[in-house]
Amino acid sequence: MSATFDRKIHETVSNPELQLKIYTATGRLIEGRKSSISSDRLPEYEELRNQANSVKKHTIDNLDYYLEQFERNVAAHGGKVIYCKDGEEVADFVLGLAKEREARLIVKSKSMTTEELDFNERLEHHGLESVETDLGEYIIQLAHIRPFHIIAPALQMTRYDVADIFTKHLGVTETVITKQTQIARTILRDKFLAADIGVSGANFLVADSGAIVLVENEGNARLTTSAPKIHIAVAGIEKMIPRAQDLATFLKLLGRSATGQPLTVYTSFLSGPRRGEEIDGPDEFYVVLVDNGRTKLLADREKRESLHCIRCGACLNICPVYRKIGGHSFPWVYSGPIGAIITPQFMGPMHEPSLPFASSLCGACAEVCPVKIDIPKVLLELRADVKKAEKRDGQGKLERLAFRMWAWLMRHPRIYEMAGMMAGSLAPEATNGYIRAAPPLMNHGPIRGWLSQRDLPAPAQKSFRQMWRGR
Amino acid sequence: MSRDNILHKVRTALGRSVDQAPPPAPPARISVPSIGKEAKIESFLIRLQALAGKTHHVHSVGDALEYVRRVVDGRPAVASNAPLLAECGVTSLPSVRSGLTDRDELRALCSTAAVGITSADYCLADTGTLVMIASKDEARLISLLPPVHIAVVNADRMLSGLDELLETLPLPAEQSSSMVLITGPSRTADIEQTLVRGVHGPGEIHVVIIS
Numbered sequence: 001m002s003a004t005f006d007r008k009i010h011e012t013v014s015n016p017e018l019q020l021k022i023y024t025a026t027g028r029l030i031e032g033r034k035s036s037i038s039s040d041r042l043p044e045y046e047e048l049r050n051q052a053n054s055v056k057k058h059t060i061d062n063l064d065y066y067l068e069q070f071e072r073n074v075a076a077h078g079g080k081v082i083y084c085k086d087g088e089e090v091a092d093f094v095l096g097l098a099k100e101r102e103a104r105l106i107v108k109s110k111s112m113t114t115e116e117l118d119f120n121e122r123l124e125h126h127g128l129e130s131v132e133t134d135l136g137e138y139i140i141q142l143a144h145i146r147p148f149h150i151i152a153p154a155l156q157m158t159r160y161d162v163a164d165i166f167t168k169h170l171g172v173t174e175t176v177i178t179k180q181t182q183i184a185r186t187i188l189r190d191k192f193l194a195a196d197i198g199v200s201g202a203n204f205l206v207a208d209s210g211a212i213v214l215v216e217n218e219g220n221a222r223l224t225t226s227a228p229k230i231h232i233a234v235a236g237i238e239k240m241i242p243r244a245q246d247l248a249t250f251l252k253l254l255g256r257s258a259t260g261q262p263l264t265v266y267t268s269f270l271s272g273p274r275r276g277e278e279i280d281g282p283d284e285f286y287v288v289l290v291d292n293g294r295t296k297l298l299a300d301r302e303k304r305e306s307l308h309c310i311r312c313g314a315c316l317n318i319c320p321v322y323r324k325i326g327g328h329s330f331p332w333v334y335s336g337p338i339g340a341i342i343t344p345q346f347m348g349p350m351h352e353p354s355l356p357f358a359s360s361l362c363g364a365c366a367e368v369c370p371v372k373i374d375i376p377k378v379l380l381e382l383r384a385d386v387k388k389a390e391k392r393d394g395q396g397k398l399e400r401l402a403f404r405m406w407a408w409l410m411r412h413p414r415i416y417e418m419a420g421m422m423a424g425s426l427a428p429e430a431t432n433g434y435i436r437a438a439p440p441l442m443n444h445g446p447i448r449g450w451l452s453q454r455d456l457p458a459p460a461q462k463s464f465r466q467m468w469r470g471r
Numbered sequence: 472m473s474r475d476n477i478l479h480k481v482r483t484a485l486g487r488s489v490d491q492a493p494p495p496a497p498p499a500r501i502s503v504p505s506i507g508k509e510a511k512i513e514s515f516l517i518r519l520q521a522l523a524g525k526t527h528h529v530h531s532v533g534d535a536l537e538y539v540r541r542v543v544d545g546r547p548a549v550a551s552n553a554p555l556l557a558e559c560g561v562t563s564l565p566s567v568r569s570g571l572t573d574r575d576e577l578r579a580l581c582s583t584a585a586v587g588i589t590s591a592d593y594c595l596a597d598t599g600t601l602v603m604i605a606s607k608d609e610a611r612l613i614s615l616l617p618p619v620h621i622a623v624v625n626a627d628r629m630l631s632g633l634d635e636l637l638e639t640l641p642l643p644a645e646q647s648s649s650m651v652l653i654t655g656p657s658r659t660a661d662i663e664q665t666l667v668r669g670v671h672g673p674g675e676i677h678v679v680i681i682s
Contacts, residue, residue, distance in 0.1 A: 024664075025664055028664055044502070047500075048500070051497065051500045054497045055496065055497055058493070058494075058496050058497055059496075061485060061493075062485070062487065062493035062494075063481050063485065064478055064481045064482045064485065064487055065487075065491070065492070065493045066493075067478065067481065068478070073644070077644060077648065082474075083473045083474040083476075083477045083478075084473055085473045085476065085477060089473060133671070134661070135659045135661040135662070135670055136659075136661035136662075139661070139662075152660075152661065152664075153661070154661055154662065157662065157663075158662075158663060159662055159663055162662055177662045177663065177665045177667060178667050180662060181659060181662070181667045181670050184670070185669075185670055185671060188671065189582075189671075192671075193578070193582055206644075208642065209642055209643065209644035210644060211643070211644045217657070217658050217659060217660075218657055218658070218659050218670040218671045218672065219615060219657040219670065219671035219672025219673075220670075220671040222611070222615050222651065222671075222672065223615060223616075223671055223672075226611040226612060226615065226649075227578070227612070237477070237481070242496050243496075243499050243641075244637060244640075244641060244642060244643055244644070245499035245501055245637045245638075245641055246499055247633070247637060248499070248500060248501050248502075248633050248634045248637050249499075249500050251633060252633065259660075261654075262597075262598050262654075263595075263598045263600060263633070263652060263654045264654065265653065265654050265655050265656070265657060265658055265672070266651060266652065266653060266654075266657075266672065267651065267652040267654075268649065268650075268651050268652075269643050269644070269649070269650040269651070269652075270648065270649050271643075271644035271648055271649075272644075272648050273648060274605070274648050274649075275647070275648050276607075277572075277606070277607035278605050278606060278607065278610075278647065278648060278649075279552075279571065279572055279573075279574060279577055279605075279607065279610035279611075280574045280577060280578065280605075280610045280611050280612050281605060281611055281648055281649055285648075289477070291473075291477050291480070295477060295480035295481055295484055296480075296484075298480075298481060298484035298485060299483070299484035
């Protein structure tokens with residue numbers, strides 16, 4: 001485990017106020033989801049999940065076909081598709097366009113893909129102003145911190161934290177939430193009306209329509225895509241669905257899984273710049289399709305389903321690990337179970353080797369996933385990847401030796417039984433049926449570390465074999 | 472160029488070749504319930520009210536006008552070019568500007584107006600949703616910039632839900648560059664999960680249904 005991962009986990013776990021905030025917020029999201037999918041409100045829930053799973057699988061397995069279809073249809077409506085291999089290429093494209101159009105100010109709506117690409121930082125480095133307009137994203141951009149949760153970026157903050165940030169960066173002190181929201185609305189309204197370019201993400205790319213779909217509650221994505229003369233949507237290639245009609249499946253699952261809403265307040269279906277006699281809307285429409293490691297992931301049949309994710313955040317809320325360690329302990333922008341399976345695949349298994357092990361494999365994430373990604377299975381695959389990488393790097397020799405000995409023991413029942421009896425007689429005193437520490441002589445190194453987090457049940461008076469023989 | 476490179480990588484990863492047709496996609500799941508007209512209107516009104524939307528069901532254009540007049544209350548308003556609004560007389564109210572076709576003028580007016588008045592292409596009964604398709608009759612910003620949005624809609628635009636919308640319009644992009652579904656007033660819960668309405672879009676929404 002890296003020192004940073006360890007430190008951040010301890011910081012979160014030992015902060016009772018933060019623990020309460022995470023529990024309350026995720027608890028509300030869990031309840032919202034649960035009541036919105038109950039059998040009286042959405043009897044077809046399981047059917048929709050199966051449909052979403054098979055449509056996503058089909059799309060990802062034939063992604064090149066749908067990418068090209070999407071590209072043709074965007075062009076047919078007067079827009080343009082740009083493929084970029086990484087954040088640098090995305091920034092180059094936006095900077096080039098901004099220079100040509102003499103643009104200075106960009107308004108942004110929420111997008112995890114742009115977080116992943118360090119989009120704002122790259123542009124600001126070249127003198128462009130890029131302003132996040134989702135309230136939560138605006139707050140964390142002012143404070144220069146990463147989103148704490150995929151759909152609730154400022155989940156860990158109180159109104160007083162927000163007041164401090166506003167005082168420091170905006171020069172206004174306000175602790176009433178409605179008023180804080182009004183302050184942000186007023187400042188951002190001016191930005192929307194002055195902006196040259198609007199940059200959005202995309203919840204879905206619709207191949208048969210050449211359209212992007214955005215779901216939101218605030219209206220900032222609508223403003224981002226309607227007010228400025230140029231609209232650029234930045235999305236990972238895996239956001240594809242084949243048909244507009246598939247939205248009848250995906251939209252019903254996304255809002256409910258995320259916040260418990262049957263539909264979010266705004267759902268925008270956008271295809272190209274304004275046309276013919278339409279009165280307003282952008283003159284230019286670009287869709288930037290980002291690889292940034294996705295094609296590498298695609299090549300792995302066992303783990304490819306990680307790309308089926310629609311970023312609802314349900315797996316974060318339900319995860320006992322996320323609920324303890326929070327979003328900022330995770331080593332990259334994506335947190336929770338989905339973060340634990342995509343981070344190692346984007347950044348390499350040794351980026352944070354203990355990440356796939358930071359799970360009890362309880363399976364709650366797979367149970368709530370609206371597209372039925374088998375997250376625990378992928379975690380196991382990723383654990384194997386880490387072990388392979390360790391072996392390649394000459395690490396983990398002691399662990400491999402221990403497991404080889406264990407395997408040998410398991411194949412020799414007589415010796416296994418004797419070893420069991422020996423271990424039983426050597427076992428230290430149990431308190432309340434559990435052994436909480438190793439005997440003093442053995443209480444060192446890995447054994448001590450292992451038992452510092454776990455209790456062993458006391459050995460039984462009679463082993464199963466003894467009982468079997470004596471029946 | 473990254474395009475060819477990325478497409479090549481995708482094909483290699485998937486073991487597919489250029490121009491290889493995919494197997495047939497699983498059929499889209501569209502399921503339209505049969506619900507009576509009155510039940511649909513009823514459901515729409517209840518759903519929207521539950522989201523703090525204000526609703527008004529009338530049986531004449533005169534009553535619709537009366538309701539709009541009361542909400543506008545002499546404040547500056549912008550109305551879309553939807554024929555229904557002119558038919559109701561909404562566009563002739565003294566503080567209402569309408570007939571706008573210039574983007575810059577429309578934007579300037581919408582950014583100072585207190586009320587935006589539109590019709591809607593469809594309503595979705597099971598979620599209390601307005602479906603707005605951008606056209607020469609409906610601009611995007613009228614339902615977005617002013618803090619109050621009023622929509623006046625004929626009851627014959629009522630659909631049961633998303634499935635019927637996508638059955639009616641399997642390719643919305645053929646109609647317009649923008650189709651927006653509006654379900655209640657703009658809201659956020661980004662600070663302490665506390666609900667605040669009217670963060671960027673209208674915090675107040677009124678829907679007048681004419682049967």
